[in-house]
Amino acid sequence: MDTPLNPRLTRLQPYPFERLRRLFADVTPPADLRPISLGIGEPQHATPAFIQDALVAATRAQPSGLAAYPATAGTPALRAAFTAWLQRRYGLTLDPATQVLPVNGSREALFAFAQTVIDPNDRDAVVVCPNPFYQIYEGAALLAGATPHYAPSDPARNFAVAWDSVPEAVWERTRLLYVCSPGNPTGAVMPLDEWARLFELSDRHGFVIASDECYSEIYFRDEPPLGGLEAALRLGRSDFRRLVAFTSLSKRSNVPGLRSGFVAGDARLIAPFTLYRTYHGSAMSPVVQAASIAAWGDEAHVVENRRLYREKFAAVTPLLEGLLDVRLPDAGFYLWAGVGGLFGGSDTAFARELLAQYNVAVLPGSYLAREVDGHNPGAGRVRMALVADTAECIEAAERIAAFVRTHTPKA
Numbered sequence: 522m523d524t525p526l527n528p529r530l531t532r533l534q535p536y537p538f539e540r541l542r543r544l545f546a547d548v549t550p551p552a553d554l555r556p557i558s559l560g561i562g563e564p565q566h567a568t569p570a571f572i573q574d575a576l577v578a579a580t581r582a583q584p585s586g587l588a589a590y591p592a593t594a595g596t597p598a599l600r601a602a603f604t605a606w607l608q609r610r611y612g613l614t615l616d617p618a619t620q621v622l623p624v625n626g627s628r629e630a631l632f633a634f635a636q637t638v639i640d641p642n643d644r645d646a647v648v649v650c651p652n653p654f655y656q657i658y659e660g661a662a663l664l665a666g667a668t669p670h671y672a673p674s675d676p677a678r679n680f681a682v683a684w685d686s687v688p689e690a691v692w693e694r695t696r697l698l699y700v701c702s703p704g705n706p707t708g709a710v711m712p713l714d715e716w717a718r719l720f721e722l723s724d725r726h727g728f729v730i731a732s733d734e735c736y737s738e739i740y741f742r743d744e745p746p747l748g749g750l751e752a753a754l755r756l757g758r759s760d761f762r763r764l765v766a767f768t769s770l771s772k773r774s775n776v777p778g779l780r781s782g783f784v785a786g787d788a789r790l791i792a793p794f795t796l797y798r799t800y801h802g803s804a805m806s807p808v809v810q811a812a813s814i815a816a817w818g819d820e821a822h823v824v825e826n827r828r829l830y831r832e833k834f835a836a837v838t839p840l841l842e843g844l845l846d847v848r849l850p851d852a853g854f855y856l857w858a859g860v861g862g863l864f865g866g867s868d869t870a871f872a873r874e875l876l877a878q879y880n881v882a883v884l885p886g887s888y889l890a891r892e893v894d895g896h897n898p899g900a901g902r903v904r905m906a907l908v909a910d911t912a913e914c915i916e917a918a919e920r921i922a923a924f925v926r927t928h929t930p931k932a
Contacts, residue, residue, distance in 0.1 A: 522743040526846040536656060537888040537927045538878045541872075548873055550880035557917040560882040561903040562855065566775040566908075567830055569822040576779075579811030583741070591804040593795055595623035598839040599810045602817040603783045609820070610737075611751040619788040620761070622795055623805045623813070626780040628657055631699070634765065634784070635661035637797045638729050640699050647691055648700040651682045651705055653890035655733065655900040657697040666698065671891050680707035680857065684718060703746050706861040706889055707857045708850025710740075711720075711751040716752035723763050727791065732766040735782070738773040738823050739830050740852035748788060761786040765794070772854070773823055774816045779815045781805065794844050830854055833911045839919040844925045846902075856905040857886070863928050864902045875930075879920040 535543075540562055550556060594600070597667050600617035607613040607621075615621060619856045624630035628700030639646050639662075648662035652671035670691050674680040682704075687695075688864075698719065702711040723730055733751030740746055749766045758764070785792065798804075805813070818824075834849055838856065841847050848860030864870035868885035875881050883903040890899030907914045 524797070526687035527663050527664070529666065533660055534656070536651045536707070537884060540888050541882070541884060543880070544869060544873060544885070545876055548877045550876055552879065553749070554880040554920070556880050556882070557909070557910075557913055557920070559881040559907065559914075559917055560884045562904075562906040562908060564775045564777055564854075564908055565641060565910070566770055566826055568775050569816075569819075571819065571822075572774060572776060572779075572816050573840070575815035576808055578810040579808040583813075585761070585807055585811070587806075587808065589807060589812065591807050592708055593622075593804045595805055596807075598922040599623055599814055601803075602814045603785065606817045607750070607785060610745070611748050611754075613750055613785075615750075615753060615785055616788065619857075620791055621783055621785045622791050622798070623810065624767070624782050624784055624798075625805055626771060626777075627733060627767040627782045628783055629780075629803070630767055630782065631655075631657050631731060632661040632664075632731060632772070633801060633803065634731055634767075635665045635697055637729075637794045638790075639667050640696070641666045643696065645694045646696045648693070648696040648697045649687060649701065649728075650697050650895065651701055651704065653886060655705050657703060658904045659891075662697070668890075669694070672711070672894075673893065674707055676859075680704065680709040681711070681715065681850070682709075683724075691720055692726050692728075694729055695726055696724070698728055698730045699733065700730060700749065701733040702749070703734075703740070703786055703850070704865055705733075705736065705853065706855045706884075706886065709868060710746040710851040711752075712754055713747060713755060716749065717756055720753065720756060720758060720764075726761070728764070729763045732764065734766055735769040735772055736853040737768060739827055739835060739850055741852055742851070743830055746852050748823060763787060765790050770813060770816050773826070775826060776812075776816065777814060779809055781809050781816075801911070804924075829861035829911070830907070833914050836911060837907060837914050837918040840915070840922050844922055844929075846898050854907050856907065857902055858905060859902050861901075864924065868899070868903050875921065875924050878927075879924050881917050881920050881924075883921075 529587030603621040604617045646667040648667045649670045650658040692748035763785035771777040860871045
């Protein structure tokens with residue numbers, strides 16, 4: 522007798538980085554060039570010392586270190602740190618007891634939230650997400666028993682998502698909408714009128730909005746990106762009905778290994794999500810809570826982190842503009858570059874040959890999207906994660922520029 526497994530697992534597609542590994546499996550890069558990876562969006566700036574110090578101090582403390590089981594809801598001090606940050610960043614006043622909840626990074630929370638919101642007996646349930654997108658949205662929908670619907674990004678509008686392309690019949694079946702602003706991989710930020718449109722649809726059809734905002738603190742213009750809860754408040758939705766925002770320390774504070782973030786929003790959604798997480802065993806370690814309190818309470822390191830990214834993008838973007846279809850994004854740490862007619866417009870061929878000839882890894886855009894009606898909106902583009910130090914990113918850009926010039930037909 523075969524071992525019983527959840528049949529929904531068979532619907533999951535390989536993760537982009539597994540596909541990238543397969544794509545590069547038989548490629549031998551030039552040995553005289555050191556490898557540079559722009560493929561994975563993993564922050565590489567140094568973790569601030571004060572966060573590490575807080576982690577160590579909490580480990581040594583008793584009983585607040587490792588000698589006690591943590592509560593799923595976290596400590597009052599941690600939840601107060603969340604609401605204090607939301608007040609400083611967005612001008613929001615939330616109840617720390619009912620409207621915020623610690624999570625072990627936004628990734629696991631985005632997945633778990635779908636399991637809370639979707640009724641497994643609802644065979645008509647649809648989850649709408651952008652296309653291209655963060656693959657957790659799709660996996661969460663499939664394992665919750667829902668059907669994903671992919672709303673394409675529009676290059677003509679700075680990769681804003683074409684929400685109006687979603688048919689009314691799909692909205693009627695939608696139970697959950699994933700929003701990512703600033704977007705991955707495009708860096709696009711949603712304006713207030715776009716939020717107003719989504720809130721109107723949510724009111725009409727009753728679906729929940731999960732707003733993924735993990736890139737919110739890396740931006741290149743004076744005005745910080747608008748957050749979902751902030752947009753709701755501006756539009757008179759102070760109860761944040763059917764809206765939960767997800768944020769993380771990983772990019773903001775360069776601590777992806779800490780696995781620390783929080784969700785905030787509608788108290789009527791936070792309560793069942795807390796219940797789900799209690800059974801799921803998702804409580805945050807007390808030592809991580811202590812380090813998180815320190816991180817959320819300090820902005821100086823965030824300003825410095827943002828300065829480093831601005832410095833990199835200011836140096837790298839001009840090296841590639843004019844050679845590829847690329848420009849400074851609204852926010853985030855990715856360049857979303859079109860390959861034009863190189864290699865027949867194939868993003869996978871571009872990535873393979875770049876690695877083979879110049880030992881630089883980038884992620885094909887088609888791996889971050891799904892084909893709908895014969896079109897993959899990520900095809901013909903590559904994602905470059907500028908997460909290494911400035912010198913390495915500049916070297917990578919110079920190699921990419923040389924690669925493009927070599928393969929661009931002479932006029």
